[in-house]
Amino acid sequence: MPQPIIKVENLQKSYGxxxxxxxxSFEVEKGEIxxxxxxxxxxxxxxxxxxxxxxxxxxGSAAIDGIDVASNPYKIRTIIGVQPQSPAFQDKTRLTELIxxxxxxxxxxxDARKFLDEVSLSExxxxxxxxxxxxxxxxxxxxxxxxxxxxxxxxxxxxxxxDPQARINxxxxxxxxxxxxxxxxxxxxxxxxxxxLCHRVAIMDNGExxxxxxxxxxxxxLLAKGFKxxxxxxxxxxxxxxxxxxxxxxxx
Amino acid sequence: MKWVWTAIIVxxxxxxxxxxxxxxxxxxxxxxRVKNRKPLTGWRRKLFTVYIFAKLNTRRFFRDRLAxxxxxxxxxxxxxxxxxxxxxxxxxxSFHVALINNSHSSFSQQFIKETESSKLFKxxxxxxxxxxxxxxxxxxxxxxxxxxxxxxxxxKDGHPQGQAQVYYSPNxxxxxxxxxxVLQQEFKSLNSKFVNVHEPFSVAGVQTKQKSLTAFDYTFxxxxxxxxxxxxxxxxxxxxxxxxKQGILxxxxxxxxxxxxxxxxxxxxxxxxxxxxxAVMFVAAMTVFHLHVVGxxxxxxxxxxxxxxxxxxxxxAVGGWARNERQAAPLGNIIVFPxxxxxxxxxxxxxMPEWLQGITNYLPMSPVVDGARQLITEGKSxxxxxxxxxxxxxxxxxxxxxxxxxxxWE
Numbered sequence: 001m002p003q004p005i006i007k008v009e010n011l012q013k014s015y016g017x018x019x020x021x022x023x024x025s026f027e028v029e030k031g032e033i034x035x036x037x038x039x040x041x042x043x044x045x046x047x048x049x050x051x052x053x054x055x056x057x058x059x060g061s062a063a064i065d066g067i068d069v070a071s072n073p074y075k076i077r078t079i080i081g082v083q084p085q086s087p088a089f090q091d092k093t094r095l096t097e098l099i100x101x102x103x104x105x106x107x108x109x110x111d112a113r114k115f116l117d118e119v120s121l122s123e124x125x126x127x128x129x130x131x132x133x134x135x136x137x138x139x140x141x142x143x144x145x146x147x148x149x150x151x152x153x154x155x156x157x158x159x160x161x162x163d164p165q166a167r168i169n170x171x172x173x174x175x176x177x178x179x180x181x182x183x184x185x186x187x188x189x190x191x192x193x194x195x196x197l198c199h200r201v202a203i204m205d206n207g208e209x210x211x212x213x214x215x216x217x218x219x220x221x222l223l224a225k226g227f228k229x230x231x232x233x234x235x236x237x238x239x240x241x242x243x244x245x246x247x248x249x250x251x252x
Numbered sequence: 253m254k255w256v257w258t259a260i261i262v263x264x265x266x267x268x269x270x271x272x273x274x275x276x277x278x279x280x281x282x283x284x285r286v287k288n289r290k291p292l293t294g295w296r297r298k299l300f301t302v303y304i305f306a307k308l309n310t311r312r313f314f315r316d317r318l319a320x321x322x323x324x325x326x327x328x329x330x331x332x333x334x335x336x337x338x339x340x341x342x343x344x345x346s347f348h349v350a351l352i353n354n355s356h357s358s359f360s361q362q363f364i365k366e367t368e369s370s371k372l373f374k375x376x377x378x379x380x381x382x383x384x385x386x387x388x389x390x391x392x393x394x395x396x397x398x399x400x401x402x403x404x405x406x407x408k409d410g411h412p413q414g415q416a417q418v419y420y421s422p423n424x425x426x427x428x429x430x431x432x433x434v435l436q437q438e439f440k441s442l443n444s445k446f447v448n449v450h451e452p453f454s455v456a457g458v459q460t461k462q463k464s465l466t467a468f469d470y471t472f473x474x475x476x477x478x479x480x481x482x483x484x485x486x487x488x489x490x491x492x493x494x495x496x497k498q499g500i501l502x503x504x505x506x507x508x509x510x511x512x513x514x515x516x517x518x519x520x521x522x523x524x525x526x527x528x529x530x531a532v533m534f535v536a537a538m539t540v541f542h543l544h545v546v547g548x549x550x551x552x553x554x555x556x557x558x559x560x561x562x563x564x565x566x567x568x569a570v571g572g573w574a575r576n577e578r579q580a581a582p583l584g585n586i587i588v589f590p591x592x593x594x595x596x597x598x599x600x601x602x603x604m605p606e607w608l609q610g611i612t613n614y615l616p617m618s619p620v621v622d623g624a625r626q627l628i629t630e631g632k633s634x635x636x637x638x639x640x641x642x643x644x645x646x647x648x649x650x651x652x653x654x655x656x657x658x659x660x661w662e
Contacts, residue, residue: 077507101304103304105509107301
C-alpha cells in the first residue's frame with residue numbers, strides 16, 4: 001500500500017476577496033506522477049506555490065513527508081525541487097556554473113557534468129545559458145531542480161511552448177525521474193500529456209477540485225454516464241504524421 | 253615607488269579577474285574532483301553558498317561588456333573630463349580679455365604685443381569693437397575689456413603717458429576688479445622705468461612650501477564617490493527588477509538560500525569589482541593627472557571596501573523593495589541625485605554655505621568622499637577619521653536593517 005508523501009487539507013488562498021484556491025484537499029502518493037489539470041486561472045499555479053512554501057497559505061494546511069509547510073518553509077525547501085513555469089537564468093553563466101550555483105543554494109558541492117549528462121546537455125556544458133533553446137532550458141531547469149536529490153519534484157506547465165520532439169523528450173525525462181523514486185507533481189493543460197504521463201490527475205476549475213482519479217477511471221466514469229463521442233476509426237492523428245515526417249529525434 | 257605598487261596591484265587584480273572569467277576551461281581536465289568530498293555542515297555549508305554565489309557573480313561582471321563599461325570605463329571617462337577641467341584651472345590665474353586699441357602710438361603697439369604674449373592674459377582676437385566686447389562680457393565669456401584711448405602712449409613731459417580703461421560687467425565684478433589691479437601692477441613697473449619713485453611701503457607675497465590640496469584632489473575623491481554610487485546604487489536598481497521580472501529571484505526563493513546569504517555574496521562581489529574599478533581610476537589619476545597619494549594603501553582599500561558595502565546597501569534596499577523598474581528608478585534617482593550634488597561628488601562641500609555643510613555632513617555619501625580625500629591626499633590614517641567612520645557605521649546599520657526588512661524575492 002503506497003503512502004501519501006503530500007497531504008493537502010482544505011487549502012485556501014484569496015486575492016483581494018476573490019478565492020483563487022477554495023478549500024481543496026488531496027493526497028499524493030510516494031513515487032507517483034500526479035497531475036493537476038485545469039484551464040488558465042483555475043488556481044493550479046497558486047496551489048503549487050503554496051505547497052512549495054513560496055506563497056503564504058491563507059487557510060488549511062499542506063504537509064510534505066510529514067513536515068508542515070507553513071511552519072517549516074526552509075525544511076520543506078531542502079526536500080523539494082521546483083521547476084517554474086518559464087525557466088529563466090542569469091545570463092553570462094555557463095551551464096556547469098549554473099548547476100554549481102543551484103547546488104550551492106542547497107549548500108551542496110555537486111558534480112555539474114554528471115547532472116548535465118542526465119538531461120543530455122553535456123555538449124552544451126560550457127555554453128552560456130542564454131544560448132539554449134526552450135526545450136534545453138526546461139531540461140537544464142530540471143537538472144537544477146534535482147541537484148540536492150529532492151523527494152518531490154514540482155513542475156509548473158513544463159511543456160508549454162515546446163515543439164512535439166522536445167515535449168516527448170521531456171516526458172521521457174519525467175518518467176526517468178519518477179523511476180528514481182522521486183515523486184512528481186505537475187500542472188498542465190494538455191490532456192494527452194496527463195494521459196500518457198500521470199498516474200492520477202486532479203481536475204481543477206475556479207479554485208476547486210472537480211474530479212480526482214486515474215485518467216482511465218475518469219474516462220470510464222464519463223462513459224458510464226452515457227457520454228458518447230463521434231466515432232473515429234483513424235489509427236493516426238496529425239501529430240503522428242508530424243512525428244513520422246520529422247522524426248522523434250530531439251532538436252537542439 | 254607608490255606608483256609601481258599600484259601598477260602591480262592593478263595587474264594582479266586584473267589577472268585574477270581574467271582567471272575567474274576563464275576558469276571553466278581548467279574545470280574540464282578535472283571533472284570529478286568534487287566527488288569524494290564530504291558534505292559540508294553547519295556554518296561552513298552556509299558560507300559555501302555565499303562563496304559560490306559571490307564567485308559566479310564576480311565572474312559574470314568580467315564577462316559582461318555592459319557592466320564593464322558602466323563599472324570601469326564610465327567613471328574613467330568622468331575622471332578624464334573633470335580631471336582636465338580642474339587641471340586647466342590649476343595652471344595659475346589668467347584673464348580672458350578683449351583689447352581695443354584706439355591709439356596709433358608705437359608705445360601702444362608695444363604694449364599690445366606684450367599683453368598678447370603674457371601668460372596672464374588670454375586675448376580674444378575676434379573682438380574689435382566695443383559692441384562685440386560688451387556682448388561677450390554680458391555672456392561672461394570674457395572677464396573684461398581693456399581700452400586704449402587715442403592719446404595713449406603719446407609723449408608728454410618727456411615720456412609717454414596715458415590712461416587705459418578697463419570695462420567689466422556687474423555680473424563679473426570680482427574678475428573685473430582683479431583685472432584692474434593686475435594692470436595697475438603692470439603699469440607700476442612700467443612707470444618705474446620712466447620716473448624714479450621711492451616707495452616706503454610695499455607688499456611681498458610669499459608662497460607656503462607646505463603640501464596643499466589641489467583642485468584635482470577634491471575632484472578625484474568626488475569621482476571615487478561617483479564610481480561607488482553608480483555601481484552600488486544604479487547597479488542593483490537596474491538589475492533587481494529585471495531578475496524579478498524573469499522570475500530568477502523567485503527561483504532562488506524555492507531553495508533554502510537565506511536573504512543574508514544572498515546579500516553577503518552580493519557585497520563580496522561588489523567589493524571586488526568596485527576595487528578593480530577604483531584601482532584603474534587610481535592608475536589613471538596617478539599617471540595622467542599626477543595624483544600624489546600619501547596615504548597607506550591598505551587603509552585606503554579597507555576604507556573603500558567599507559564605503560562600497562555601505563552604499564551598496566542603499567541599492568539593495570531600493571532594488572530589493574521595488575516590484576519593477578517603474579518603482580525602482582524614481583526612488584533611486586531621488587536618493588542618488590541629492591547625494592551627488594550635496595555630498596561633494598561633483599563639487600567640493602566647502603563651497604557651500606556653512607549651515608548646508610553642517611547638514612550635508614551627515615549624508616551617507618559625505619563621509620565617504622571626505623574620508624577618501626583625507627586618507628589618499630592628506631596623509632591621514634583611519635584613526636584620524638573616526639567621525640567619518642562613525643557616521644558611516646550608523647548609516648550602515650540603518651540601511652541594512654531597512655534592506656532586510658523590505659526585500660522581496662518577486
